[in-house]
Amino acid sequence: MSLYVSVVMVCVVVVVAMIYLLRTRRIREKYAAIWLLLTLAVVVLGAFPQLAFWLSRMLGVQTPVNLVFSVGLVVLAAVCLQLSTEVSNLEEETRRLAEEIALLRADVDRAAEPAPEDDAP
Amino acid sequence: MPSALPARLLVIVPAWNEQETLPAVIAELRSCVPDADVLVVDDGSMDATGDVARAAGARVLPLPINLGVGGAMRAGYRYALRQRYDLTVQLDADGQHNPADVPRLLDTMAAEGADVVIGARFAGVGTYTARGPRHWSMRVLAVALSRVTHTRLTDTTSGFKACNHRAIRLFSANYPAEYLGDTVESLVIAARAGLTIRQVGVAMRPRAGGRPSHSPIRAAVFLVRAVFALLIALSRPTEPLPRPTIIAGDDPEEATA
Numbered sequence: 001m002s003l004y005v006s007v008v009m010v011c012v013v014v015v016v017a018m019i020y021l022l023r024t025r026r027i028r029e030k031y032a033a034i035w036l037l038l039t040l041a042v043v044v045l046g047a048f049p050q051l052a053f054w055l056s057r058m059l060g061v062q063t064p065v066n067l068v069f070s071v072g073l074v075v076l077a078a079v080c081l082q083l084s085t086e087v088s089n090l091e092e093e094t095r096r097l098a099e100e101i102a103l104l105r106a107d108v109d110r111a112a113e114p115a116p117e118d119d120a121p
Numbered sequence: 122m123p124s125a126l127p128a129r130l131l132v133i134v135p136a137w138n139e140q141e142t143l144p145a146v147i148a149e150l151r152s153c154v155p156d157a158d159v160l161v162v163d164d165g166s167m168d169a170t171g172d173v174a175r176a177a178g179a180r181v182l183p184l185p186i187n188l189g190v191g192g193a194m195r196a197g198y199r200y201a202l203r204q205r206y207d208l209t210v211q212l213d214a215d216g217q218h219n220p221a222d223v224p225r226l227l228d229t230m231a232a233e234g235a236d237v238v239i240g241a242r243f244a245g246v247g248t249y250t251a252r253g254p255r256h257w258s259m260r261v262l263a264v265a266l267s268r269v270t271h272t273r274l275t276d277t278t279s280g281f282k283a284c285n286h287r288a289i290r291l292f293s294a295n296y297p298a299e300y301l302g303d304t305v306e307s308l309v310i311a312a313r314a315g316l317t318i319r320q321v322g323v324a325m326r327p328r329a330g331g332r333p334s335h336s337p338i339r340a341a342v343f344l345v346r347a348v349f350a351l352l353i354a355l356s357r358p359t360e361p362l363p364r365p366t367i368i369a370g371d372d373p374e375e376a377t378a
Binding site: 094095098099101102103105106109110 | 162175180181182183184185186188192195196199200203298
């Protein structure tokens with residue numbers, strides 16, 4: 001019984017931490033959502049462990065804990081994938097910004113030239 | 122007086138820590154193609170590449186971070202598009218490509234109505250040879266890309282390329298920064314967008330610095346990565362040629378991003 005209590009406590013701590021991070025704008029809601037869903041699922045499973053037994057019977061998994069583990073793995077893999085795509089997006093955005101900065105610096109260089117360039121330097 | 126010419130030519134030289142070889146390359150370019158403007162894309166160099174290039178009389182596009190050849194080249198094509206150049210030639214900063222070949226690339230472009238002309242090794246000109254596994258990798262790429270581009274290509278990893286305004290428009294919007302993206306994948310993108318690709322044989326000079334790798338393990342890694350890059354490039358959806366914008370520098374894709 002005390003295990004369920006501690007699981008629920010951990011989940012409450014995670015939810016509170018999420019809300020704190022969201023409130024201080026250190027995490028955006030598109031990343032927080034999946035973690036909140038995950039904690040919610042753990043809370044439900046912790047409160048009603050019969051759910052895991054019922055689900056594993058439905059899906060034909062012999063040991064309920066394996067179902068929990070594999071679902072957990074899939075969810076974590078999904079989170080990693082989402083982060084990878086976000087990093088790729090960020091790299092593309094960084095590349096655009098670097099290009100723009102370089103183009104602007106080239107413009108500034110040309111504007112700072114003392115005289116319009118002649119045919120020979 | 123470049124503006125008096127019918128076509129404005131920009132030579133784009135991507136350079137990363139090339140302060141040793143760059144002055145000679147720029148000097149040669151200025152004597153071989155005096156009408157062209159030279160743009161050195163300083164790809165986040167740690168040495169004095171940018172200063173050396175400016176001192177030699179080139180324009181410099183100083184990237185604040187290292188983006189790789191593909192990243193440097195897209196920045197160069199964007200510069201060409203915004204400054205309304207009609208033609209560009211990409212040339213390596215290490216002295217491998219002979220600036221005297223630039224007019225031959227442009228002649229081929231005019232004679233064959235091509236949008237992209239590659240200065241190719243293994244095309245009967247010059248003595249450059251690759252041997253062993255690396256040679257076979259390059260053959261595989263050449264055969265595959267010849268089919269994609271409907272022309273005979275012998276050297277798909279050459280960084281010596283002439284582009285007309287259509288290719289500049291395409292590449293300024295879409296030039297991959299990935300491994301081999303600047304060579305193999307960019308050719309796939311160009312062919313898919315309906316551009317005409319041709320090659321002209323050129324002699325490669327020995328690199329002023331650096332060593333070509335002949336290790337079989339590296340060659341095998343090269344082949345695997347090259348085939349992977351090619352397969353990914355071929356499986357991508359076709360990117361159409363962007364329409365010409367009224368004001369060069371406003372691209373439509375940025376508005377929708």
